[in-house]
Amino acid sequence: MHNFLSLCKSAIGEEHVLLEAVQQAAYLQDWRQRATGKALAVLRPANTEQVAHLVRLCAQFQIPIVPQGGNTGLVLGSIPDQSGNAVVLSLQRLNQIRAIDTANSTMTVDAGCLLAQIQNAADEQNLLFPLSLASEGSCTIGGNLSTNAGGTAVLRYGNMRELCLGLEVVTAQGEIWHGLRGLRKDNTGYDLRDLLIGAEGTLGIITAAVLKLYPKPLSYGTAFIRLNSIQAAVRLLTLAKQHCHTSISGFELINQLSLQLVHQHFPQLQRVFTEASPFYVLLELSSSDTEQATYQQLEQLITNALNAQIIEDAVIANSLAQAKNCWALRESISAAQAKExxxxxxxxxxxxxxxxxxxxxxxxxxxxxxxxxxxxxxxxxxxxxxxxxxxxxxxxxxxxxxxxxxxxxxxxxxxxxxxxxxxxxxxGIGTLKKEELLRYKSTVELTMMRNIKRALDPQNIMNPGKII
Amino acid sequence: MHNFLSLCKSAIGEEHVLLEAVQQAAYLQDWRQRATGKALAVLRPANTEQVAHLVRLCAQFQIPIVPQGGNTGLVLGSIPDQSGNAVVLSLQRLNQIRAIDTANSTMTVDAGCLLAQIQNAADEQNLLFPLSLASEGSCTIGGNLSTNAGGTAVLRYGNMRELCLGLEVVTAQGEIWHGLRGLRKDNTGYDLRDLLIGAEGTLGIITAAVLKLYPKPLSYGTAFIRLNSIQAAVRLLTLAKQHCHTSISGFELINQLSLQLVHQHFPQLQRVFTEASPFYVLLELSSSDTEQATYQQLEQLITNALNAQIIEDAVIANSLAQAKNCWALRESISAAQAKExxxxxxxxxxxxxxxxxxxxxxxxxxxxxxxxxxxxxxxxxxxxxxxxxxxxxxxxxxxxxxxxxxxxxxxxxxxxxxxxxxxxxxxGIGTLKKEELLRYKSTVELTMMRNIKRALDPQNIMNPGKII
The missing domain is CATH 3.30.70.2740 (Alpha-Beta Plaits)
Known part of the structure; x- marks a missing residue:
């Protein structure tokens, strides 16, 4: 073990092999502070080659590896167990935006880049990277990829899997797969990219990715809507798809108690309605059309929905401040429930x-x-x-x-x-939902998953104990 | 072998085990008539259970299986080799549309359904299944899935992988994976769906799928555009994305000779321009907006592109007939080149x-x-x-x-x-591009692919010799 740690120090520099409890603490506890693991060391490589070098050392000494990005996961997937025989391999120092290709609408980034950093870099080019999460200031794109992150823009732009064109991955053997392709069509063999995405670090370590960028919408339309039932909300969704399909960028359901708790615990947020309803929908359109055109499209939809008696009432935001207030109501639900x-x-x-x-x-x-x-x-x-x-x-x-x-x-x-x-x-699954996975997945599916895991990581050193 | 064939006959009925050369012929020759293979038998099961039963028999007797849909592939992926020791397993009798769920915007179909049959079934519900290919009257959705088919609507709706939510698959062991999920978010383990899609039948046999449906666009705008260079076409694409992002449903490049051959060999098609240019772009917008709004959006884009000196000239189709003529020019290129x-x-x-x-x-x-x-x-x-x-x-x-x-x-x-x-x-790869694949893929990627193949099909009976 002493030998292993010496080799790690030679590989990445002594200061990046964290051995002291105080140095390790932040890497061992999960985001919600529900669990704290133990580690042999926390390793902080600077680049892909160093990651590969460390993985080869771990393979040689049969040391389990827990890859870690921003450590903001919710299912205990990025911290080690209690055994203390694993290393945490932090990707945080791989934090460069490698390239932006505006004509191809792609950005190539290191796995340790923060999501917010990527959003900002796209924004500076007048482009949009649409993934958006509560933890975007702390989570890394490597973690987003490894958990196939979702968030509020999935309806329009898809999950992380749909936002990624190519990957660079260090395999469980410590080899580098150079799969950083910026292609929208490529039918040359098995879809390793989508297999690695969402694998929570159990099949290899994602070190870089090619991401898709989109034009920034030029206008938004936001409505807060009262309804009597979820059935009505589903009917409204169908109607909205028919009339505004490509413009719908948000369709959020909120039940009565959710909104009541928000108003109770965040009284500074403005009420939209005086009357209460069993359900509400926050509907957002966004488009490359003018503000006026988008407003009219939304107004027409609301009128149609009122005429068809699908909804009870609706308020269309007349200003950015009103639209922000609508979203604040939606986004404060978790916090309000926690305060409750x-x-x-x-x-x-x-x-x-x-x-x-x-x-x-x-x-x-x-x-x-x-x-x-x-x-x-x-x-x-x-x-x-x-x-x-x-x-x-x-x-x-x-x-x-x-x-x-x-x-x-x-x-x-x-x-x-x-x-x-x-x-x-x-x-995702992590360790928190592992038992649940075993309960609900069929033996056939679990067997296929186990066989793939064994095929790519026969020593079982890549985030062992997670998912499967 | 006699025993094997008897068991097949018991499993699916004697009339569905084709042994005569004349019965087998259509299953053994590829679409472009470049190659003809040999088979022990052509098996035509009626349902998923029969497929699973046949695969178990093949596993027991170590008989290679060539799964086949409409046999319209272009890379020799769906016909057997010359050895004559494989069976062709045709999915054509699995041809039922199992369910359409309009509120969920999904359709569940058997793998042997024709693409056109699925398009029509969606259309009857006033919905769109956007995959569109030249062979849509003959190809099956199982083949489309196994080759991750593309076509003309990818820019807007994505490849087959993006159009599918769930699969039913018979594994190489003859077990059935019931993965017919209609979910847009599901992070419970490895992405087996996307691994099976595009695997060309080498990892298992897709027997059914849940497909995504979309609202039908309410209006179209079509323009034929003259440009001096591909650089200009790329600039036009960037401009179009900025101004009409969610509406762009077609952006086809055509060089001068392509159009010249079309006019030469299909003189009945109308000329759009009197002057020739090195390149042309066929641009299509489609949206849930009115005809007039879409026309104006297109007109504005063309004006901007002319003012920015990106394009030389453009004609916006004023009628459905003109729009069809533009598309006919584009879609006649392959035929014109063949006539040449x-x-x-x-x-x-x-x-x-x-x-x-x-x-x-x-x-x-x-x-x-x-x-x-x-x-x-x-x-x-x-x-x-x-x-x-x-x-x-x-x-x-x-x-x-x-x-x-x-x-x-x-x-x-x-x-x-x-x-x-x-x-x-x-x-895809099939057998036609297998050597090319070995040339251009890295050893790391090929090894991962081979390990996955071995893990899921250790006997190597699923379409052996294809891809890898």
Missing amino acids: GKNIKHDISLPISRIADFVTETDLALQQAFPDCRMVTFGHLGDGNLHYNVSPPSDANHDQFLIHQNQINRLVHDKTHQFGGSISAEH | GKNIKHDISLPISRIADFVTETDLALQQAFPDCRMVTFGHLGDGNLHYNVSPPSDANHDQFLIHQNQINRLVHDKTHQFGGSISAEH
Whole structure:
């Protein structure tokens, strides 16, 4: 082991092999501070060649590797376990934007670049990199790639997988796959890119990527809409797709309690309606058309939806400030729910056509099992992605309620599975949802996944214990 | 072997095990009639369970399987070799549209459904399945999936991989993976779907899929544009993206000779310009806006491009007939080149920013090596996909010119590789481009591909000899 660490120090410089507890601390604890692992060392290579060198050393000494970006993951996928025999391999020093190709609408970046850094670099070229997450100031693109990150712009631009054209990867053997292609069509063999994306570092280490850039929208239109049911929200989505298909960039569902908690805990945010409704939709259009044209398109849609009695009422933002207020209401839900107290979160997705029945049936089952539990239901309805969160009854002891967490997860995930949904829409599996994965995936699929893992990482040194 | 065939007959019925040469003929010869293989039998199962049963028999007897859809592939990927020890497994009898879910914008189909059948079924629901290919009346969706088909709508809607949400697959062990998910976000483990898509039947047999549907555009705008250079065409593409990003549904490059051959061999098609130019672009917008709004958007773009001196001249189609004529000019190029005589085709892609330099440099190298050879250069510039075809000098003996085919392929593909491009943008590898794949892929990538193949098909019975 002493020999291994000496070789690491020779490879990347002594100051980048962190051995002291105080130096390691930030790399060992997860973002939500729920778990802290142990590591032999935290390694901070400066470039792809150093990453490859370190992986070869780890392969030689059979040392497990936990690749880490911004360490902002939500499923305990980027911290080591308790054994202390793994190294954390931080990609943070690989933080250069290598190239921007405006004619090809692509950017080539190191894995350790912050998401916000990439967004800004695109913006400076008058272009858009559309991935947008709450943690964008801290998360790295390597982590976004390894977890196939989603966020608020998926409806329009797709997940991370759809935003990436090429990868550079260090394999479990410490070789470098130079796959940094900037091509929109390439049918030359197996899709290794999409296999590595979302593999949470278990099949190799992503060190760089070619990302797709888009023109910046020239105008936005934002509406806050009251509705009586999720069925109505789904009908509105269908109508919006028919009339404004290519312009829809946001379609967020918010239930009554979600908005109520926001107003209670963030009274500085402006109320849009005086009357309450069971559900709300935040609808955003964006386009390369004029402000006026986009406003008119939105107005026409709202008129049609009112005439068809799909919606109860709607307010179209008349200023940037009003539009920002609408989004602030949506984006404050998680924080408001946290201020309200502890709660049990689910990041699920469903076929859009089944969401209404899922919510009705699962709400009922939860009420029967846990009377007066409170549903904070919101999310990206346009993608079928719900944050289906359960808060304790208002008069309950929160810690006592959380004793039922596993039981509630089981109920919600069983229903999700039954309705053809996914138990992890955007956060991944990590170690937190590994047991759930084993419960819901078929043996056939698990076997294929295990065989691929064994084929690419026969020594099982790449983020072992994660996913599978 | 007799035993194997008896078991096949019991599994799917004697009349669906084709043994006679006359019955087998259509399954053994490729679409372009360049090669004819031999088979032990052609098997025509009726459903997924029968496919799985047959694969288990083949695994037991170690019989290679060549899965086949419409057999319209261009790279000899769906016919057997000369050994006669393989079976062709035709998916044509799996031809049911299983379900259409309009609220989820998805359709679940058997692999043997014809592409045109799927387009029509979507159309009946006032929805669009955007994949569009010359062979759509004969090709099956299973083949489209297995080759990650492209076509003319990729710029707007993506390749087959982006049009598919879930798969049902029979593994090389004859098990059924039920992955028919209709989810737009699902981060639960490795991306087996995208691995199977484009694998040309070498990792398993796709028996069904969940496809994405889109709203039908309500209006179209079509322009035929004269330009002096490919550089200008790339500048026009950038301008079009800025001003009409979400509306661009076609951006086709056509060089002078391409159009000249079309007019020569299809004189019934109307000429758009009296003057000739080195290059032309066929630009199409489509949107959920009105005809008038789309026309104005296109007109504004053309005006801007003329003012910026990017283009020489443009004609906007004033009627559906004129728009159809523009597309007919584009779509007649291959046929016109064939009427002109034999030629050497390349289906390549490049970063859009490098296409102009690639063409200049490769045209020059070809002229030096093969004086007076004639370039028929056209393709989906918006995707970076060029059909970069070489016709013999007008006075040459065509058969003698074709002797240089390998040398010309080498020159073109070497340049493509040097410019960061792909030697197969949309047609795949099959057996035709296998040697080329070995030449241009790195050992690291080939090793990963081989390890995956071995992991999922250890007996090497799934379309052996294809891709890798």
